[in-house]
Amino acid sequence: MRVISGTAKGRRLKAPPGLNTRPITDMIKEALFNVWGSKVVDARILDLFAGSGSVGIEALSRGAREVVFIDNANTAVRVIRENLDHCQFRSGFEVLRGDVFRLLQRISQQGRQFDLVYVDPPFVREDIFEPVMEAISQAEIVSADGIVVIRSPRKKEMPSFSSLVKYRQGNYGESSLHYYCRCEEEPNDDGDISHSG
Numbered sequence: 001m002r003v004i005s006g007t008a009k010g011r012r013l014k015a016p017p018g019l020n021t022r023p024i025t026d027m028i029k030e031a032l033f034n035v036w037g038s039k040v041v042d043a044r045i046l047d048l049f050a051g052s053g054s055v056g057i058e059a060l061s062r063g064a065r066e067v068v069f070i071d072n073a074n075t076a077v078r079v080i081r082e083n084l085d086h087c088q089f090r091s092g093f094e095v096l097r098g099d100v101f102r103l104l105q106r107i108s109q110q111g112r113q114f115d116l117v118y119v120d121p122p123f124v125r126e127d128i129f130e131p132v133m134e135a136i137s138q139a140e141i142v143s144a145d146g147i148v149v150i151r152s153p154r155k156k157e158m159p160s161f162s163s164l165v166k167y168r169q170g171n172y173g174e175s176s177l178h179y180y181c182r183c184e185e186e187p188n189d190d191g192d193i194s195h196s197g
Contacts, residue, residue, distance in 0.1 A: 001013045001015060001023050001024075001025075001026065001052065001054055002026065003057060003058055003061050003087060004026060004029060004030055004033070004058060005033070005058070005061065005062055006058070006060075006061030006062040006063065007061050008057065008060070008061040008087035008088070008089070009061065011086060011087045012086075013052050013053070013054050013057065013083045013086070013087075014052060014079050014082060014083055014086075015051070015052045015079065016051060016052060016073065016075045016076045016079045017075060018075070022051075022120075022122075022123055022175075023051060023052055023054060024051075024054055024055060024120065024151065025172070025173075027172060028151070028172045028175055028177065029054065029055065029058060031170055031172060031177065032055070032118070032149060032177060033058060033059075033062065035149075035168070035170075035179065036116060036147070039115065039116060039147070040059050040062045040063060040064055040116065041062065041063040041064070042063065042064070042065045043059070043064050043065060043114075043115040043116050044064075044065055044066045044112075044113070044114045044115050044116075044143075045059045045064050045066065045067045045068070045114060045115065045116045045117070045118070046067075046068050046070070046107075046114040046116075046117045046118070046141070047059075047067060047068065047069045047070065047118050048070050048100055048104075048117065048118065048119045048120070048121075048132070048136075049070070049071060049072075049100065049119065049120045049121050049122065050069040050070060050071045050076065050080055050095075050120075051071060051076055051079075051080075051120060052076070052079055052080065052083060053069050053079070053080035053083050053084065053095075054083075055118045055120070056068075056069050056080075056093070056118070057083055057084065057087055057089070059116070060084075060087075060089050060092060060093060061087065064092070064116075065092065066092055066093065066094075067092065067093045067094075068093070068094045068096065068107075068114075069093065069094070069095045069096065070096045070097075070098070070100055070103050071097060072097065072098060072099060072100065073097075074097065077095055077097040080095050081095055100132060100135075101131075101132070101135050104135050104136065104139045104141065105135075105139065107139065107141055108139035108140060108141055112141060113140075113141055113142065113143045113146070114141055114142060114143060114146060115143050115145075115146045115147075116146065116147055116148075116149075117136060117141070117142060117146065117147070117148040117149070118149050118150075118151075119132060119133070119136070119148065119149065119150040119151070120150070120151045121150075121151075121152075123152075123153050126153070126156060129150065129152055129156065129158065130158075130159075130161075132150075133148070133150060133158070133161050133164065133180075134161050134162065136148060136161075136164070137161040137162045137163045137164045138162065138163075140163075142163075142164070142182055143182075144182060145181070145182070146181065146182060147179060147180065147181050148164055148179075148180040148181070149177055149178065149179050149180070150177075150178050150180075151175055151176070151177055151178075152175070152176050152178060153174060153175065153176070154171055154173070154174050154175055154176045156176070158176075158178040160180070161180070163182055164180040164181070164182060165180060165181055165182070166178055166179065166180050167179055167180070167181060
């Protein structure tokens, strides 16, 4: 697992030990950032169930303005900090340890919003995927033309939610990436949403 592009390109990243985390592969990460494209530059990004911090660190490497990492495990938080240090990032990020639902509520109360949200729950907790997406939807933390992406087991169906419309899905081995936005426009022929403004 490594940083694919940007200022920290080629840096190797550690993964937390244990079976609860499934580190994102370089192939899936590359596919994700190909879709996000230039939206990453100067973006505010939330990395939920951050694990190694690989996605948020990739975003920092590619010019994100701010990344907030959230994970419940002490070991994950320690590894995220080690990876940030290894990639020589000293600012532009915040690492929070705690329950994702509680921290989403706190962020919402603070009035903070994010342009890109990446969600990677443990695959062993299939009961958590819909509730966390609904919590994100209700928390109103996604900016007007923001994008939320959740990684799930490939066999798992993911619907739209109260204020998040699913507009794209990519399948990679045993994983799928599901893309959501707050827009009400219909996807175009490429499966992308045309944001107004």
